[in-house]
Each structure stands twice: as C-alpha cells, then as structure tokens.
Amino acid sequence: MPSTARATSLTRRGLLAAGGALGLGAALAACGSDDKKDGGSTSPASGSSGAWEFKDDRGQLVTKASTPKNIVAFTGTAAALKDFGIEVKGVFGPTTVKDPKTGEERPDVQAGDLDIKKVKVIGNVWGEFKTEEYLKLRPDVLITDMWEKNDLWYVPAEQKDTILKVAPSVALWAAGRSMPAVLQRHVDLAASLGADVRSERVKADKARFEAAAERVRKAARTKKGIKVLIGSAAPDTFYVSTPVRPTDTLFFQELGVDIVVPDKLDPTGWFELLSWENVDKYKADVILLDNRTSALQPEALKAKPTWAALPAVKAGQVVPRVTEPIYSYAKCAPLLEDLAKALENAKKVS
Numbered sequence: 001m002p003s004t005a006r007a008t009s010l011t012r013r014g015l016l017a018a019g020g021a022l023g024l025g026a027a028l029a030a031c032g033s034d035d036k037k038d039g040g041s042t043s044p045a046s047g048s049s050g051a052w053e054f055k056d057d058r059g060q061l062v063t064k065a066s067t068p069k070n071i072v073a074f075t076g077t078a079a080a081l082k083d084f085g086i087e088v089k090g091v092f093g094p095t096t097v098k099d100p101k102t103g104e105e106r107p108d109v110q111a112g113d114l115d116i117k118k119v120k121v122i123g124n125v126w127g128e129f130k131t132e133e134y135l136k137l138r139p140d141v142l143i144t145d146m147w148e149k150n151d152l153w154y155v156p157a158e159q160k161d162t163i164l165k166v167a168p169s170v171a172l173w174a175a176g177r178s179m180p181a182v183l184q185r186h187v188d189l190a191a192s193l194g195a196d197v198r199s200e201r202v203k204a205d206k207a208r209f210e211a212a213a214e215r216v217r218k219a220a221r222t223k224k225g226i227k228v229l230i231g232s233a234a235p236d237t238f239y240v241s242t243p244v245r246p247t248d249t250l251f252f253q254e255l256g257v258d259i260v261v262p263d264k265l266d267p268t269g270w271f272e273l274l275s276w277e278n279v280d281k282y283k284a285d286v287i288l289l290d291n292r293t294s295a296l297q298p299e300a301l302k303a304k305p306t307w308a309a310l311p312a313v314k315a316g317q318v319v320p321r322v323t324e325p326i327y328s329y330a331k332c333a334p335l336l337e338d339l340a341k342a343l344e345n346a347k348k349v350s
Contacts, residue, residue, distance in 0.1 A: 054192045057173045057185065058150055064168070067194055068140035074154050076326050077143050077172070077186075078119070079112030083205075083328035084190035084197060090137045092123035092144075093154040097293050108293055112326045129156050131163060139167040143189070145174035145324075172327075179251040179325070179332060183209075186327040205329035212336035213255060219343035220256035226346045228252075229260040229282055229312070230321065232271070232290035233301055238279045239271040239290075248325055248335060257343070260284055279306045283350035286342055287312045288321035295323075311349040317342070 053063040073081065075093035082088075094108040096116050107116050120137060123129040142163070145153035152171055155163055172185050191197045220226075230241040230249055243249035243259040253259055260282045262272035274281055287310070289298065298318055301307045312318060319342045322335050 052192065054170060054189060056170045057146060058171050060171075062141065062168045062170055064140060067192075070138050070140045071193070072122070072134060072137055072139045072142050072167075074144040075108070075114070076110045076112070076324050077145060079110065079114050079326045080186050080328040080331070081143075081190055081193070081195075082113055083326070083330045084187065084195040084202065085199075086190050086193045086195050088119060088143075090120040090122050090134065090139070092121070092129055094293060095119075095121045095124050109291060109322065110324055110326070112328075112331060123154065126154065127156050129154075129159055129163065131159060131166075134163065135166055142167050142169045144169070144171055146171040147175045173247075174324070174327070175245050175247060177247055177250070178254060179247045179327075182247045183327050183329060183332060202329065205333060209329040209333040209336065212333045212340060213251075215340040216252065216257065216336050216343065217255045219340045220258070223343050223346055225258065225348060226285045226343060227258055227260055227283055227350055228286045228288060228343075229284035230288050232292075232323065233296035233307075235296065236276070238274045238276060238307075240274060240282060241271045242269070245270060246323070248322070248332075252339065257339070276304055276306050279304075280310060284310075284312050285315075285348055285350050286317045286319060286346050288319050288339075288342075290323045291320035292323055315347060315349045317346055317349065 051063065051065060052067040053061055055061045071078075071081070071086070071088040072090040072092070073088045075091045075095045078088040078091045091111075091114065094110045095114070096105040096111070097108050098104070099106050105116070107114065120133065122133045122137075142152075142155075144155060147153055150171075152160065152169060153174065155169075170189065172189065173182055187197050187202075196202070230243060230246075232239040232241065240260065240262045241249065242262055242265060243253050244261075249259060262282070264272050266273055289295075291297070307313060319338060322331075325332055325335060
C-alpha cells in the first residue's frame with residue numbers, strides 16, 4: 001500500500017456503508033464473471049478482434065468474448081490507460097477535489113489527463129463505491145491496482161463479493177516490483193485492449209523515461225552522500241516510508257539514490273510512524289513529501305515547529321512526491337526528472 005493510505009483507511013472500514021448492494025439480485029446474476037484461475041506466467045494474450053484474454057498479476061486469466069469496451073478502473077490506472085490511448089467509462093478512487101479558492105471541482109493529482117466531466121465517478125474517496133451506478137455502466141471489466149496480494153485497491157472489502165459478480169476484474173501490482181517492470185505490465189494491458197503501444201508518441205515517452213532514469217543515476221553518483229527521506233504528513237503523525245516496497249523508491253534505490261531506511265516499521269511493513277516531537281529521528285538532506293490531497297502539504301506544515309526546524313526544510317530541499325504514480329511513461333518520466341533536478345541542486349545539510 002502506498003504510504004499512509006492503508007493506515008488512515010483501516011479505521012474507516014467499519015464505517016463503510018453497505019448501500020448500493022440491495023436490489024441487484026437478478027441483474028447481478030445476468031452479469032456473471034469470466035475470471036479463470038491460472039497460475040502460470042503473467043504475460044498477456046490479446047487481440048483487437050475476437051476473443052480477449054489477459055493474465056493479471058494475481059495469475060488469473062480473465063477472458064471475454066470480445067475486447068472490453070466498457071471499462072471501469074481505479075482512477076490512477078484509468079489515467080495510465082488514457083496515456084496509452086485507452087478510454088474508460090467509469091472510475092473509482094480520488095478523482096476530483098474542490099479548488100480552495102474557487103470552490104469548483106478540479107482533477108485530483110491521481111486523475112492525470114482524465115476528462116473528469118466525461119467519466120462517471122462511482123467513488124471519490126476511500127470506501128465509496130456506488131454499486132448501482134457501476135451496474136448502470138454495464139462494465140465489461142474492472143481494473144485496479146494491487147498493493148497486497150489479492151487486495152483490490154479502492155474496492156471496499158465489504159462490497160467486494162457483490163462488485164466482482166458484475167464483471168471480471170484485472171489487478172496489476174503497484175508495489176514490490178521496480179517501476180520499469182510495473183510500467184511494462186500496464187503497457188501489456190493497454191496493448192491487449194487495443195492500444196498502439198508502438199506509436200511514435202509512446203516511443204518518445206519511453207525514451208524520455210529512460211533518459212530521465214540515467215540522469216537520476218548520474219546525479220546520485222555525483223551527489224554521493226546526499227540522504228533522501230520519503231515522508232508523508234498527517235495531523236498527529238509523520239510517516240517515514242521504507243523504500244523497498246513502493247515501485248518508485250525501489251527504482252530510485254536501484255539507480256543509486258541514498259534513501260533513509262526506517263528501522264522500526266509498523267505491522268504493515270510499509271512505514272515507521274513518528275510523533276511530531278520525534279520527526280527529526282532520521283538525518284536527511286532532501287525530503288520527498290507525499291503530494292496526495294489526503295496528506296498535509298508544506299503550507300499546512302509551517303505551523304509545526306519541529307517540521308520547520310528540520311535541516312532539509314530550512315534549506316528549501318522538500319520536493320513533492322507522487323506517492324501513487326500513474327503508470328505510463330508520460331507520467332513517470334517527469335517524476336524522475338524532478339528527482340534528478342532535486343539531487344543536482346541539493347546541498348549536504350544533515
């Protein structure tokens with residue numbers, strides 16, 4: 001799971017509404033699931049016409065009589081598919097936020113280039129999944145991330161059985177594997193759905209990604225000794241993430257970036273929880289700070305004296321981190337470019 005998402009959402013699970021699941025009986029029976037269990041390789045088989053099949057990262061072979069057109073996906077996954085040329089009908093997960101100045105709704109950071117006025121949002125926060133609205137979309141397939149084995153990201157556990165009766169599901173790893181491997185799986189999926197993943201645009205995006213990775217590698221070598229901390233801020237807690245499970249930080253490590261490894265992980269194995277009094281436990285020259293709308297941002301953190309006193313903060317070396325990347329080359333390349341720039345400009349302050 002990414003950073004603080006599961007920590008904050010565990011307390012919400014008991015409050016999730018069971019609404020939307022009533023009155024679906026006959027309709028659900030008519031939908032059915034085409035999932036088939038197959039524990040072999042995770043490479044896909046696809047075709048733009050005729051029968052469609054895709055083996056997801058659970059090892060499940062998902063089949064349909066034809067290539068899915070009515071796709072419902074987790075917001076970030078939908079944004080990645082769009083970058084490869086595949087449109088979805090509906091999304092669930094952080095999609096819209098209200099602009100604090102105008103009060104108007106604008107895309108959440110996880111929505112990427114999605115047109116939020118054209119997709120049906122059936123859930124915008126953790127635990128929200130409007131099953132009846134989902135059914136109205138007549139989905140061919142549901143696609144989402146997977147942070148823990150067989151745990152479908154942003155599909156409420158209390159509604160999972162009902163939701164999975166409507167259409168087959170596809171889950172792709174968003175953790176525990178390095179970013180290039182996860183990107184390739186999204187390419188595989190997009191290709192199976194009919195995307196031209198050999199287009200000049202995709203080639204250019206991939207070339208940009210690879211060049212950015214080399215830039216990070218060079219910067220890490222040049223600025224050897226610069227310590228980077230991966231953090232996420234909540235009102236009462238500061239989370240220091242382990243770098244070995246998120247796909248981005250695992251890749252950063254492979255490129256030579258020196259990332260703080262917390263020594264007292266919580267039971268989930270994803271991060272260490274620090275009180276604000278102890279936020280200076282680890283020395284860091286650069287802080288990559290969770291940029292999701294669910295986390296506190298630098299402006300809000302100014303009121304916390306212990307935060308303001310951190311050397312990286314005083315030096316202006318706090319960089320936004322896209323904690324839940326959109327897995328397309330177009331969206332991941334800028335993440336590496338921003339990291340490279342931060343390292344190139346960083347000074348030893350800890």
